[in-house]
Amino acid sequence: MSNAPDSPTGHESFVRALARHERVIRAYIRGAGISRPEDVDEIVQEVSLIAWQKFSQLENVEEFPRWACVIARYRVLEFRRNRFRDRLVLNEKVFDLLLEEALNETESQNARLRQLERCLDQLPPVSQQLVKAAYEPGASIDELARSAGKKANALYQQLWRLRQLLRKCVDDAMGNETNLSKPSVSP
Amino acid sequence: MNERERELIRDYLDDRITPDVLERLNHLLETDAIAREEFRAMATLEEGLRDLAIVSEFASPDFESVENKQLSSRTSKRWYRVEHFGFAALCVACLVLVVLLLRRDDRESEWGDSIAKIEFLSDDAAFSAEHQLPETEGSLLGKGWLRLERGHARILFRSGATIELEGPAALGIDTPMRSYLEFGMASVYAPETARDFVVATESMEVVDLGTRFDVSVDARSHESKVSVIEGLVDLHLGSRGAERMIQPLEAGYAARVDASGRIVEITNGRGIDKAPSANEAQLLAHWTFDAINDDSKVEDSSDEQLHGILRAANQAKIVSGVSGQALSFEDQSVSVDLREHVRTLAQLDAFTFATWVRDPDHRLAMLFSLSGESEEQRVQLYLASRFVRFGWQDGLHFDSVSGRIDGWNSGKWYHVAVTAKEGIVRLYRDGELLASGSTGSKIGTPVSTPSTVKNASNAYLGRLEDGRQGSESSHQWFIGQLDDAQLYFGVLSQEAIQFIFEHPGVPWKPSESFE
Numbered sequence: 001m002s003n004a005p006d007s008p009t010g011h012e013s014f015v016r017a018l019a020r021h022e023r024v025i026r027a028y029i030r031g032a033g034i035s036r037p038e039d040v041d042e043i044v045q046e047v048s049l050i051a052w053q054k055f056s057q058l059e060n061v062e063e064f065p066r067w068a069c070v071i072a073r074y075r076v077l078e079f080r081r082n083r084f085r086d087r088l089v090l091n092e093k094v095f096d097l098l099l100e101e102a103l104n105e106t107e108s109q110n111a112r113l114r115q116l117e118r119c120l121d122q123l124p125p126v127s128q129q130l131v132k133a134a135y136e137p138g139a140s141i142d143e144l145a146r147s148a149g150k151k152a153n154a155l156y157q158q159l160w161r162l163r164q165l166l167r168k169c170v171d172d173a174m175g176n177e178t179n180l181s182k183p184s185v186s187p
Numbered sequence: 188m189n190e191r192e193r194e195l196i197r198d199y200l201d202d203r204i205t206p207d208v209l210e211r212l213n214h215l216l217e218t219d220a221i222a223r224e225e226f227r228a229m230a231t232l233e234e235g236l237r238d239l240a241i242v243s244e245f246a247s248p249d250f251e252s253v254e255n256k257q258l259s260s261r262t263s264k265r266w267y268r269v270e271h272f273g274f275a276a277l278c279v280a281c282l283v284l285v286v287l288l289l290r291r292d293d294r295e296s297e298w299g300d301s302i303a304k305i306e307f308l309s310d311d312a313a314f315s316a317e318h319q320l321p322e323t324e325g326s327l328l329g330k331g332w333l334r335l336e337r338g339h340a341r342i343l344f345r346s347g348a349t350i351e352l353e354g355p356a357a358l359g360i361d362t363p364m365r366s367y368l369e370f371g372m373a374s375v376y377a378p379e380t381a382r383d384f385v386v387a388t389e390s391m392e393v394v395d396l397g398t399r400f401d402v403s404v405d406a407r408s409h410e411s412k413v414s415v416i417e418g419l420v421d422l423h424l425g426s427r428g429a430e431r432m433i434q435p436l437e438a439g440y441a442a443r444v445d446a447s448g449r450i451v452e453i454t455n456g457r458g459i460d461k462a463p464s465a466n467e468a469q470l471l472a473h474w475t476f477d478a479i480n481d482d483s484k485v486e487d488s489s490d491e492q493l494h495g496i497l498r499a500a501n502q503a504k505i506v507s508g509v510s511g512q513a514l515s516f517e518d519q520s521v522s523v524d525l526r527e528h529v530r531t532l533a534q535l536d537a538f539t540f541a542t543w544v545r546d547p548d549h550r551l552a553m554l555f556s557l558s559g560e561s562e563e564q565r566v567q568l569y570l571a572s573r574f575v576r577f578g579w580q581d582g583l584h585f586d587s588v589s590g591r592i593d594g595w596n597s598g599k600w601y602h603v604a605v606t607a608k609e610g611i612v613r614l615y616r617d618g619e620l621l622a623s624g625s626t627g628s629k630i631g632t633p634v635s636t637p638s639t640v641k642n643a644s645n646a647y648l649g650r651l652e653d654g655r656q657g658s659e660s661s662h663q664w665f666i667g668q669l670d671d672a673q674l675y676f677g678v679l680s681q682e683a684i685q686f687i688f689e690h691p692g693v694p695w696k697p698s699e700s701f702e
C-alpha cells in the first residue's frame with residue numbers, strides 16, 4: 001500500500017487511519033496532562049497536520065496510532081512549555097513520565113475506549129442521557145443543573161458517581177477480557 | 188490509591204484544581220506509578236465520554252458495521268464542530284461579497300490593465316539602464332522587469348500584496364498574484380486578498396499562506412534566503428521543470444536554499460544571518476593519536492587531559508595519518524573508552540566534535556557516542572555510505588539529521604564535524620556545511636545533545652554501547668581509521684570548521700586569524 005500523501009490511496013489511507021484512531025490520540029494527549037478539551041483539540045489539529053506531512057514515512061499503517069502519539073508527545077511538551085504560565089498545569093517531569101509510559105499503552109487504551117462504549121450502553125437511559133449531555137461540546141454543569149432543577153454540586157457528584165461506575169465496568173471488563181465475560185453496570 | 192487522591196486527579200482533569208492542590212498532585216504523580224496509571228485511565232475515560240457524546244448524536248443505526256458507523260460519526264462530528272460557525276460565516280461572507288461587488292467597479296477603473304504600481308520611492312532610489320517600466324511614484328506597472336540600482340521601492344500589486352524592494356534588485360512583475368526575484372532583497376506582505384501570492388526565484392517558489400516574509404537572492408551564487416516573520420509560507424523547492432518538493436515554513440523560521448533548490452539550512456528564531464560566533468567555543472579535548480602508550484592511554488593534548496583508554500582484542504594498529512599518526516580500527520573490538528570522563532561530557536549542552544576519517548566501513552561507522560544504560564538514551568555521530576549523520580534517542584524512538592555526501596573514496600582522508608546548540612545541529616564534511624536541522628527527519632523529534640542524555644554512563648570514540656534496554660549488552664562500532672579528533676564546548680562557526688579542515692592537527696583558538 002502506498003502511503004505517499006499526494007496519492008489517492010495515501011490520502012484515503014490517512015483519513016481512514018486518522019478517523020479510526022483519533023480518539024486514541026486524544027486520550028493520549030489528555031492522559032499526558034492536558035486538562036482542557038479545547039487544548040486537546042488544538043494539539044490534535046497540529047498532530048494531524050504533521051502526521052499528514054510525514055505520512056509517507058510511515059511504513060506500516062497499522063502502527064499509525066503509536067506513531068501519531070509519538071508526534072503528539074512533542075507537541076504536548078511544546079504546548080506545555082508555551083502555556084504553563086497562564087495555566088495550572090502539571091510540572092514537566094510529570095508530563096515526561098506520563099507521556100513516556102502512555103506510549104506503551106496505545107493498544108490497551110483503544111480497548112478501554114471500545115469497552116467504554118459497551119459500558120455506557122448498559123447504564124439506565126436516564127443516566128446515559130445525563131452523561132452524554134454533560135460531555136457534549138459547550139455543555140456546562142451549571143446550565144444542566146438549572147434545566148434539571150438540581151444544585152450544580154449535587155449534579156457534579158452524581159456525574160462523578162456515574163464516571164466511577166463506568167470506570168469500574170471498564171476495569172472489570174479489561175480484567176476479564178480473556179474469559180469474555182460481559183461486564184455489568186448497576187447504578 | 189485512595190478516594191481523595193482520585194478526586195485530585197478528577198479536579199485536575201475537570202480544570203477545577205487550585206495551585207496548592209496542584210503541588211500535591213505533582214508530588215503524587217512524580218512518585219507513584221500507580222497514580223500515573225490511574226491518571227491515564229481517568230483521562231481516557233474523559234476523552235472517551237466526550238467522543239461518545241458527540242458520536243451518539245450523529246450515529247445512524249443504518250450503518251452496517253461499527254467501523255463505518257464510527258467513521259461516519261467522526262466525519263459528522265467535524266461538521267458539527269464547524270456548523271456552529273457556519274451560519275455566521277455565511278452571513279459575513281454574503282456581506283463581504285456585496286461590499287466587494289460594489290467596490291469592484293471602482294477598483295477596476297483605477298487599475299485598468301495594470302498589474303501593480305509604484306507606491307513609494309526613497310529619495311536615493313535609482314533604476315538601472317535596463318529598466319523599462321515607469322519610474323515615478325504612483326506609476327502603474329504592467330508585466331515587465333523592475334530593476335532598482337539603489338534605494339528602496341514599495342510595489343503594490345493589484346491583489347493587495349506589497350513588496351518592499353531594496354536595491355540593487357531585479358523584480359519581475361508577472362501577474363497580480365505572482366512575481367519573480369532575480370536578485371536582491373524583498374520584504375513581502377500579503378493580506379488575505381493576496382493569499383497564495385508567489386515570489387519565485389531560480390530555485391523555488393515562495394507561496395504565501397497569509398503572512399509577512401523576507402526573501403533575498405544572491406546575484407552571484409543564486410542562493411535564496413527566506414525568513415518568515417508572520418504566518419506561514421510553503422517553499423516549492425526545485426528548479427523549473429524539475430520535480431518539486433514542498434517545505435512549509437512558519438513564523439520565526441528561516442531557510443537557506445541553494446541554486447538547485449536544495450535546503451542548505453533551516454533555523455529557528457535567531458535568523459539565518461546570525462550564524463554561531465566562533466568565540467563561543469573552547470577546546471575540551473584533542474585526541475591526536477600520536478601518543479598511545481604501552482598502557483593503552485590515548486592522550487588528550489588539551490589542558491583538560493581527557494585521556495582515553497584504547498580497547499582492542501589484539502594489538503592496535505597505528506598508521507600514518509593526515510597529521511602525524513592515526514589509529515586504525517581494524518575490527519569491532521577497537522574503540523577509545525572515554526567513560527572515565529562521562530560526567531564532564533554529559534554536561535555538554537552545546538558542542539562541536541570534529542575528526543579526520545579514512546576508509547569508513549560503508550554499512551555504518553560509529554565515530555563518537557555518549558549513551559545511558561540502554562539504547563533509549565544516546566547521541567551519536569556516525570557515517571553511512573552516502574551520509575554523515577547525527578542521531579539521538581530520548582525514549583523509545585531514534586531520530587537523526589543527515590547530510591548527504593557522494594561517498595567515501597578509498598584511501599582518502601575526510602574531515603567530518605558536527606555542532607549542536609539550542610536545538611540546532613549542523614553537519615560538515617571537508618569544511619562544507621552538509622545539513623542542518625532542529626528536528627529529526629524520521630519522526631520530527633527535537634535535537635538532543637549530550638546534556639539531555641539521562642543517566643549517561645558510556646562515552647566512546649569508535650563505539651556505541653547499545654545496551655538494548657539493559658538486558659543484553661551489545662554495541663555498534665567503527666571500522667576505518669581516525670585521526671585528530673577534537674571536541675569543543677560550544678559551537679564552532681563554519682569559518683572555524685573550515686580552519687581546522689585546512690590545518691590538520693591544529694585546534695582552533697578564539698584568537699586564530701583566517702588569512
